[in-house]
Each structure stands twice: as structure tokens, then as C-alpha cells.
Amino acid sequence: MSSPTRFKKTSLIALAIAIVLIIVGIVVNLLPIPDDSMWRVLFGVSTLNFTLRATVPLALGAMAGILCERTGIINIGIEGMMLAGAYAGFVAKVATNSWPLMPSLLFGVAAALLAGAAMGYIHALFSIKFKMDQIISGTFLILLAGGLTAYLFNPDMVAEGKFSPIAIPFLSKIPVIGDIFFNNPPITYTALILVAILHVALFHTKWGLRSRAAGEHPRAADTVGINVNFYRYMNTTLGGMVAGLAGGFLVLEAVGQFQEGMTAGRGFISLAAMIFGNWMPFGALGAATLFGYTQGVQNALLLAGVVNIPRHFISMLPYLVTIIAVAGFVGRVRPPAAEGKVYETEGSSE
């Protein structure tokens, strides 16, 4: 029996890139190549570590997008959801600075999830109940989160401490792989696990089956008694939560502080990763890795002092790749069929 999930071309390309990267990384770091060789610069542990770190928020953002879009709600507001999560996580962390570090950080994560969920719920409410154009609703979330967090943020608030890496026993001792994958802070692990969970959930559970049906053919779902809008509300809210976690990652794990506009376009690159990954969790992870790697390698080149290509062109890569993907130049990506359409239960007439 063939698997019910067939990867489309682009998601395969994205995934293949990620896998090649890892394999080359392992080989390069195990072979006795001099430290200052170009191979070490391009695929050194430090570069791959940077890649993973840049990948995590992008992957989480892409998962948020997949959650919403797979049920038929377009989400261009990931950026806003992330920012809201980042700010809420930060405020909660600051408010509990006096607690022991771990509970305080976890409280921060909870707040980030909650704020993200609230943003997701607002998006669902506007899109479904008030029939607002979903793109405009997403734009609204971006503007609202940007404005509100900037308005409320006070730099005198200082968060103390952030998540530190947790080395996984034994696994972290594996050369190269251990350094890259098994010595990370908790949200990084969560993000990677989440991609796998989301993949399984989408393609191998009742919830996933129904969610996808709501996004592909809501009428078909309705005729077998599935409440389409319930799934849309639920998944958009969950998507918001995941985006909120991406914000929480930035504040509570990566930086330790909040900064106005600190998501810095990551929401949009997540969107790009989701599209390039063809709305598949692993495809999107692959794309996010590729985009993360462009940042990592850019920095590695800068650190090595050998860069001669203007960095602007390297930074353009994710955006160019996305345009190429949506234009169908590399095996066309296919969004969920019912995306962006309001589903009303009773047809007006035959």
C-alpha cells in the first residue's frame, strides 16, 4: 500500500537540500580538513549551529501557516502572531523575574502560546464570522501587533535569564551530530518534534484527515457531518499558538530580551518556507533550513572575511526561491483548494 502522503516535487527538493546539508556537514567535520578551508567555512559546526538556530523560528512560523492554511484559512499574519507571542512571553517573564528561572520561563512560554492563540482566534473570528478578507485580516494582525507591542514596550523592563542548552545524554556525545542536534535549548527540540508531530497528525489522525478535508473540499466534509468552521476556528487558533511559540523562542531562548519589531520579517520568510515546502511539514522544514542556511553561510563568510558577493543578493534568496516556487517554475506548488473561501452551510439555491 502506498503512503497516503505523496510529497510534491518542491517539498522533495526542499527536503533533499536539508538532508544533503546535514550529510555534507557530517563528512566535512569528520574529515581532517584544515579549519580555514572553504569547506569548513561553508559546512562547519558553527555554521550549521547558526543554521539550526535561524531555522527554528522559521520552521515554527511555517508550521503555524500550515495549520491555518490546511483547513482553508490563509494566514499572512504569522509575523504579527509571532510578535504578539514574543511580547507576551517577555512581559510574563519580566513579571515573574523573582520566581526561579525555569518556572518563570515556562510561564513566559505559556503567555506566548496564549497570546498567539488569541491572535489566531481573532483571525478566525474575523475571517469566518465577519467574513473579512483573510489577507486583510492577516495584514491587520501584523499592523496591530507591531503597533501595540511598540506602544506598550518599555525598555526598562528587563527579563533575567533565558533557556540554556540541555545536552541529551549519550546522543550529545556523537561527533558533529551531537554538537548540532542534541545540545540545544528546549524550544529548539520542541520545534523539531513539532514538525514530526504535525506531519503525523495531519496525515495519520482523525483530526488531520478532517482538517485537510475542510481545507480541500469543505462541502465534502460537511456532507459527512463534519463541522467545517469548528475545525477552522480550532486550527487557526492552534496555528496562532505555534506562531506565538516562535515569538517565545526569540525572546525566551534566543535573545533573552524583547525588542520592537524583533521578528524582523521572519513571519514572511516562514510564509515563503510554507509555500516552498508545498504545505507539507517536512517540506517546510527543509525550506526553512535552506533559508536558515543562507543566513548561516552569509555570516560564516563574513566571519571568515572572505565575502565578496554583496550580501544583499544572498539575502534575496528566500524571496526569489518563493516567487519561483509559486510561479511553478520548479514543479508547481499547490495550495489547499478551498483556501481563502468562506464556507457557508446552506447553499442559496440549486
Place this chain on the structure above:
Amino acid sequence: MSKDNIPVLEVKHITKRFPGVIANDDVNLTLQKGEILALLGENGAGKSTLMNIIYGLYKPTEGEIYVNGKKAEMHSPKDAIALGIGMVHQHFQLVPVMTVAENIMLGAESVKKNGLLDIKKVSKEISELSHRYHLDVDPSAKVEDLPVGVQQRVEIIKALYREAEILILDEPTAVLTPQEIEGLFEIMKRLQAQGKSIIFISHKLKEVLYISDRIVVLRGGKVVGETTPQDATQEKLAAMMVGREVILTVDKAPPSPGNVVLEVKNLKAKSDLGEMALNGVSFQVREGEILGVAGVQGNGQTELVEVITSLKKAEDGQVIISGEDMTNASPRTITQKGQSSHVPEDRHAYGMVSTYSVADNLVLNIYNLPPFAKGITINRPAIIKHAEELIKEFDVRTPGPLTPGGSLSGGNQQKMVVAREFSRPIKLLIAAQPTRGIDVGSIEFIHNQIVSKRDEGVAVLLVSSELDEIMALSDRIAVMYKGEIIDIVPREEATRENIGLLMAGVKRGEKV
């Protein structure tokens, strides 16, 4: 017809109103166990609405439904499914990107202890069902890769998987090839033998006579008759289905056909779904004659008109207008150079822009011609003046030329479209369903306009699924069946019965 045993399904006094339309008007229906009940009726007779009510998709405005003698409260298909009702929709409700097994279990999933979907178990059950009813499907195939006939089997298994005792098949043969239809009938017989009760919806007389135990005819939302295949003939059923109450007569002189204006040669085209909808259609229309295209909706008439007017691409063949090959020319070339008019079938989608004023709608496809435009500037006074004249001439009831077209009544919207299309000098008129969904007064008016165009020497191609309209207006009648013109009958030789038989795919001289 009352029997002692309780009917599995009983529908009492169902009325369903949509804004401006009564789709079902006090409908009563019973279904016995193990019976195949055919529900016969033309398009728009209210069959699908009735079935959607039974299936819990629509709420009836009035009336009650009883299942196995118990009153059923139906709020959603979930309730209907729980009561053992299954439906195979006319447009398959299958998710194309999912596999057969996924589609079948959707909403009634089988889950393993660890929370994951139990595809294996479902596949096994599907295999059992397909074995028992000879419904061959591969549970792991993707639906979008399957031919239509197999997709239909998936729909049937979907209902059986939910242990449906009552099966509603909504126009199941509409999309099938003759071989597939035969297969379907075998399946239906087998289901019947296993004690399932079936409602079979169709407008194809032959099929209904062949398969059903009992026939109920619906027209205009009402039940107009009930019979059995033993008591009925195709002619009788056709008369019942089409009805005789509204016979519109139009006074017209005998035709005086001139040169050929429109010639269609071996035209082939695909439907929006990518299937062949036109399989080599050829005909001619001459000056001063009306060629009526009759046929049950969905036999390629829509595509025929769209291809001639270049709204759809022809795959093969030729469209020649006034001697010039205009196959796949731009719509503007067809209208303006080909001096043709088109009253489109779906006026809301094609014929008008509902947010535009009546005046703008009246120049929708001629806004770029003088006097409405000079260069790129639009001459608004000319457009308004034009509108005022046409409103008067065609008796379009509107508060004024600046009222949005969408706020007019259906009949007046159509008069607006007709006014635009009939008011300019043309050689060819293509009118598709020109009187659909409008009031009798407007129908009469539009019919007279069409005839007067003919009398002016215009070649008219009239496509209608209203047999009365075809009979009243046409000089020759072409009948379409499955993307082909099955026959062209001169008006004098045409009767309601022989055209009705042709519409059902029965050729002249062919025995039923």
C-alpha cells in the same frame, strides 16, 4: 398504494422556499424497504433540493420526515447518516487529493489504540464491501487519479461504509458512459437484493423505466404523478415530466432562409472539468431562420455556445461566421467583427455586472465603440441617452438608468441583457436559455423579440432546455445528446414526443 409494512422513509408536506423561489411545494413521498424508487423531473424541478432536505443539508421551510415510522429531526447530514441515509451527490463530494480509503472513512474514522488512523482496517472493510457488492476499487488509489465511474463507486461505498439502508443516488448516470451505466444498474440490483432501499434521481426515461420499481414525477417543485414502469411508456413519462400547462404560442410567419451565417464544423471541446463535452458537432444556421438546440441540460449545449462565442477554447473543428473562420478568435472579434449577439445562459456570471448601473450594463460589450467612447474617453451622456432609449423600447422596469443592474428583478435583468444584444445591427444571434427563471410577461416579450430578429434576416441559434420554448420558436430543431447532435428535425416534423425521445437519446426509428 398503502401497505401494511411501515415505509423506511416517508416525506410529508415538504415545502422549501429560497429567496424568490419555491423549490419544493408540499411534496409527499414514501420509500418502501428494498425498493428502487425513481424520482423523475427536469432540471430545476426540485429533485436535488428535496434530496438535500432528506439528507439534512437543507432545512425544510415546512414539513416532516419520517424514517422507519419515526419522526426524524435533522439538523445536519450527521443526523441523516445516523438514521441510515446515504447519498451519492450529483457532484461527487470527494476530496481529490486524498485516497479512496481516506475519503471513505472521513467523518467515520477508524482509529487505532495509539490514536492514529487505522488505514489497514478501513482498507479491509472496503475490500469486503467491494467484494460483496462487486464495487471494484483500490483503497489506496488517489481519488483525482480515478475515472468518474470509479469515483462514483467510491461514493456508494462511502454510504455503505456508514451502513446506509437508504441510498439516494442524485443523477448518478449523468456523468457515466453507457457501459458504466450498465455496471451501475447491476450494482443497484445487487444492493436491492441485499435489502437496501434506493431513491434514483434521473431525467432519463429509458433508465428510469429499466431500473425502477416505482416512478414519481416532480415538476416545478410539485409531485405531478406516480406510476410504475409497467404502466408507463417513454412518451407518457416525457409528457408528465415536461408538462403541458404553459404552452406559449408565438405568431410567426414561415421562415425565409438566406445565406449561411454560422457554420460549425466538427467542433470539439472540453468541459471545465476537463472531460470531452463536445464530440464533433456540425451544423449551419442561415439568415432568417431560428435553429433551436434542444436537449437535457449538461449534454454539451453550454460548451457549444461558449466555444462559438470564444469564451471557451475549441480543441478541434471550426466556427465560421459569415464565411470567415473565427475559431478561437477573441470574444470581441466575434461580437464586433462577426456582428453577433450573445444572450448568455448564466446572465449573472457572464451577461451583466450586478454592481454596474443599468446604463453601463447596456454597453457592457460595446463601450469601446462610438458614440459611447471617443478614443479612450467614455461619453457618459451618450451612454445615458442610449440607456433611456432602450429602457423605453424594451420596457425594462427600473427606477432609472443609474440604478445598479443587480437590484432589478430577474425578468428585467434579462430584458436589459436582451435590450443590449438586440439593439445593435447584427447578423447572428446566439440566445442561450433566454427565458430561464423569469416571469411569463417577460418571456412573451423576449420570444417576440427573437422572432422579429429572425424576420429582419438575422440567423438565430436558440439553446434552451425548455422544450416549449424550442417548439414555439424554432424553424429547425437540433437535439443534443452527450456532446453530439443526435438529430436535426424540421419544425413541421417535430412533436413533443419525438423530440422528448431524442433528448433521452432514443434515435428516430429506434425501438424502446
Place this chain on the structure above:
Amino acid sequence: MRKSTLFILLALLLVSVVALSACGGKATPTQAPAEEKPAAEATQAPAVEATEAPAMEKKEFKVGLVTDVGRINDRSFNQSAWEGVKMAADKLGLTENDIKYIETKDAKDYADNINQFVENGYNVIISVGFALGDATHQAATENPDIMFIGVDQFQADPLPNYAGLIFPEDKAGYLAGVLAASLDKTGTIAAVLGTDLVPPVVAFKEGYEAGAKATKPDIKLISTYHPGELSQAFVDPEWGAATAKQAMDQGADVVFGAGGMTGNGALQEVAAAAEAGKEVYCIGVDTDQWETLPAAHPCLVSSAMKLITPGVAELITKAAAGDFPGGNYVGDVGLAPFHDFEDKVPQDVKDLLAKTKEGLLDGSIDTGYHPGG
């Protein structure tokens, strides 16, 4: 579910976020070092007072400050400049109503924000950051009666009513480089820098590298500028942190973080590593970051300081006294105290630093940074 869902939801969201913000804001003062307080309160003070206080009193001396895109309490140069204003206000006996600031939100608004003060009859207007140079120069030309102080604004074309407060950042960087090279054990040190689009940052970097090389000629230097635009370069702590990590992965054990929030991100990353037991140090920039960035305490040996606060205060005082110096005014630089690392820095390093500072001041040591001319 339909009724008032929206309102309950929006209300809940807003109230909780706003309330938490307020509560978070209050929580900090008890934790942050005491010296920080004036700045924190100052942010609220003008807001409350301004609406209540009667507008006009006698003849006044009023001082206004326009920030670069950023906050007044940015724990960096905007804040230092504002503290200079307050220091001068104390000295001159000005009330809180006589000093005021505007935070710039958009680079296009510099001129408008300066004009707010011009229109309201302010005597001295301070603009912070080289980016305001053009707007300040224009305003100074248009308003010869008002005195302007431009922090980090080099004057190529001096005006009598416009003083550019500039710093020899290369010298501060040089000291930091000497310190870094002295503490280094792995042979590799790093600098995570805001952007090469801004001369002071370049000066810091060049000085840092020269100082390090002078101390340990074979030292390996990893220094990176933020690759983004000016608008992101100073406000991308995640990049700073990730780059610091990358540098540490490549063996760096001292990291100089110079570049606003971006640099702070780097310092915090190093601090986290230090806390986890790694022997790494970090050096801050602009102000004594021990005071402004408590999160960096585990690694923060010192900071390469620009003494903006006293520089601004001095210029304001001079303006009040009527001997305002137009043109370039060079402020002081230096290293911040070692605080908790006092014992970790060997005496010979301290001596070396003292000697180096002397040499830099008397010109016997050249940092090698001589931009354009």
C-alpha cells in the same frame, strides 16, 4: 457563543497584556541597580507633569532632546545623552518642565521633531546620533538663535550655534582590544558589531583590532558587522546572539559586543555560556553596561565607554553660560570599571591598560584609524 465573543476576547487580551506590561514595568525597579532609577522615572515624569503643569513661567532656559530612532531609555546612547541633560538641569537648577525629549519613530521625522522644540521656544536642542546630522544642520542654519548639540555628529562645515559632540571611539576600542587580548587564552577573540555603515562602529572595531594585535601579534580576530540595513543593524539582538555563538563555536573566548541591541544580544549569549561554565568574557560598549545590562554580568569584564553624559552636560552648561562652542567638540572615552571582575584581571594587565591610556592621550600610541582625512 455569538454574542459579545469579540468584545470579551479583545477586552481580555488587551487587559491582560496591558496589565502585565504595567506589572512588568513595576517589577523591574526592585531588581535593576539603583543608579538606573532616574532614567526609568524620567520616562514617565514628563508624560504626567506636562499635561498638568501651567505652561509659562518667567523667562526660562529650556532644553529639548530628539532621539535617534529608538527609545529614550535604550540603555545606550539616547539614554546617556538624556542623563547628560538631566545632569545639566540639576546643575543649572532647571525644573522637569524645562527639559523634554521626543522619541523618533521614523527616520523621516527628524526635522519635524526638532521643529517641535523650535516652535516651543527651546534654547538648546540636542539631537542624538549621526543620522540626525543633516536635519540638525538645517535647523541650526534656519534658527541661528537656538543652540544645537549633535551627539556623534562630525562638523565638516561648522556653525557658531551648532556643536558636534564626537568621540575618539578608536581609542576606546583600542583599550578594549588590549584588555581582550590580555584575557584571551585560546588565541581567538571576536567582535560582534552593529554595522559598518556608521563611522563610530568602524572606529571601535579598528581600534579594537589594533589594540589586540599590539598586545598579541598572532591573535586571531573574528569580527563581523551586521549584514542588514541601518534600520535593523542596531536592533537585531537575535543576530548578535547567534553570531556570538558562532564565534564561540570557532574558539573565541572574548567577545566585544558593539552595536546597540544587536551588541547586547551578543553579550547576553556570551553571558549564558559563561553561566554554563565556559571560560568566556565579554566587553560592552558606549556606556558602562554593567549598569545597563544586568543580564551580561556573568561575562562582562568592562565596557569601551564614550562619556556622552558628561559631554552633553558640559555643552549645555556652556550654552547656559553664554560661551557655546560651535564646531566639533571632542568628548572623553575610556574603559568602564571591572566591577565583579576586579580580581580576575591581573594587576599587570591593569598597568598595561593605564599605560596604554596615557599613550593614547599623549599621542605616543596610534590606533591606526585615520578615516578619510
Place this chain on the structure above:
Amino acid sequence: MGNFSLRRLFRSLLIPILAVITALIVGAVIMWLAGDNPIAAYKGLFQGAFGSARGWATTIRKWSPLLLTGLSVAIAFQAGLFNIGASGQFMMGTIFSVWVGINFADMPAIIHVPLAISAGILGGLLWGAIPGILKVTTGAHEVITTIMLNYIAALFAGWTVYAGGSQGQKPGPLWDPAAKAISQTPPVVESARIPFIFGPPYRVHWGIALAIITIFVMAWIIYKTTIGFELRTVGQNFKASKYAGIRVGWTIILAMMLAGALAGMAGAIETLGVNFKFAPEFGGSVGFDGITVALLGQTNPFGVGLAAFFLASLAAGGAKMQFDSGVSSDIIQVINALLLAFVAAPAIIRYIYRIRKSPEEQETTPKISWGG
């Protein structure tokens, strides 16, 4: 008919007006919750925008870019397209106009200024054409492509003025060597600067007149020409426009080119009238503000003019608001966001104020097709 049209005018204005009022009220509630004084804030805002000659000057100066980007988004909406790309088109307009502006020093102003503005228009037009062409030829949705093109434009613009790095990176072609390490262009030469109507300190330039003329030109194009008729028909009813013989693909590309041209013109006017140079930080939120302006103005050019004036006054009053009341001007973005929500979903306003939708009333939100 007099009464009838007055009622319709009132009806069409009701939702935007209520949206503005509601946004201001919700904004006030947020300020109040955050411990700020909303009354003082709004007073400062109003005085800042209209309380003095300089306030008026600032409002007017901020009006033209908002107006033009608003028109850019609006014209795309008219054709059923969602142009999130105004900021990228603005950026390309800036780059093109600044290139002309810093060169040709000996050209008379009467030629140089129009030439530089036209260059900006061309830059935006070309950048706007890309998503149009991609949509028509490959079906790529303009929302995705314009978002991506915004980033590409910003990076490209950044590269043109890149000062070069200390590690041997080459500077960009428009970089001003006199600016040393700073990434910016040289100042636009005198002859290419748009003259002032009111010189310093007001600095109101003739660009605003150009912008106002553009309102009329756009209104003329949209409502009085066959091109406008085609744009609107494609936007209202895709199928009917095919039926009407309109070249749908070309019309979509044209709409995106017009949209791009308008945003590019905004960039040119800002560069030649206000900034006189380009530096990467001159981008701001013009693109998103344009969406709010277009929707608030109901995509009608005159409505867009009014809406842009309103948003310009908010932006202009921000400094004074902060100065007087201490309320951070970030609240203005919050108000803009709320405004966007309330105008884009009239259902919310109807829900709050229990307004029934009259049957003949049309949705004010433009129709945007997704995936089609």
C-alpha cells in the same frame, strides 16, 4: 432623485465614519488601560496636525505619499487585485528618480524635475508589472509575489547605496563617496528638486499639487475612460469581462503597472521634494498604510484623497502628541490597524451598531480572488 442620491451618499459614508470613530474610541480605551491620557493625546494630535502653520505644513507634506500609495492600492483593488507591493514599488520609484536626480547636473529644472519624476514612475511601473505578468502567465498569486518583491526591492535598493565593507566588498553604484562609510546617495542636485510652495521652515513642495492632480487623473481614468471601465469590469466580474471582449490578462498587467507607477511616483516625490537623497532607512510603512487608505477611501480616488489626509494628519500630529501628552506615537499605528479592520469588515461595524444591511447596498470591500 436628489433625495435618493443624498441618502446613498450618507449610506456610503456611514461605515467609514463609524469605523474612524470606533477606531479612535478603541484607541482611547487602550491608552486609558495603559495609563495614558487619551484626551490629552488626541488634543495634542489634533493641535499637532492643525494647530499651527507648521502643523498644517507637516500634514500636507505627509499627505502626498499616503495619497499616492493609497491610490496605488485602490487602483489594484478596482481590478480585483491586492497590491501589498506598494512599498517595493515605492522603493524602486525612489531609486530610479534618485538616479536621475543626482545626475545631469546641468539640466534646466523645467526638464530635470519632470524627468526625475517620470523615472520614478517608470521604476514603480516596471516593478509593479512583474507580479502582473507572473499572475497572468503562471497564475502566481499577486499577494505572495508582491510581498516577496518588497523584500527584494528593499535589498536591491540597499545594495545600490551600499557603502562597501572593510573586507573588500564593493560599494553600490549610487553610493555617495562623500558620505564616507554611510550608505546613502549623494544629494539630489538643485535642478531636480521639486520647488517649494512654502519654503523652510514649512517645506511644503509642489509635489502635493501633483498628487492632487493625480486624484483627478485617476478618477478620470477609472470612471471616464474605456481603460477604467475594463479595469472595473475585470475587478467586478471576471467572466463578464471575458464576455465583454476585454483582454483580461492585459488588463491585469495594466492595473498592476498603474498601481506600481503610482507608488513609484510617491517614492519620486518624497525623494525629490523632502529627502533629497536615498538611504535604506527611508522606507517605512508606506505600503501597509496605503492599504488602510485605499480601504478607508472605499477605493474611490476622492475618498482615497480624504482618507490619506486623515492618516497624514494622524502622522503629522504624532510628534506634538508625544510632546504635549507624553503618549508614544506608536499608538497611531494601533489606530491605523483598527481602522483597517473596521473598514475591511463592515460586518463588525454593523454588528456593533446594529445596522441592518440594506438589500441594494453593495459591499464596500473590494472583491479579491484567491488562487484563481
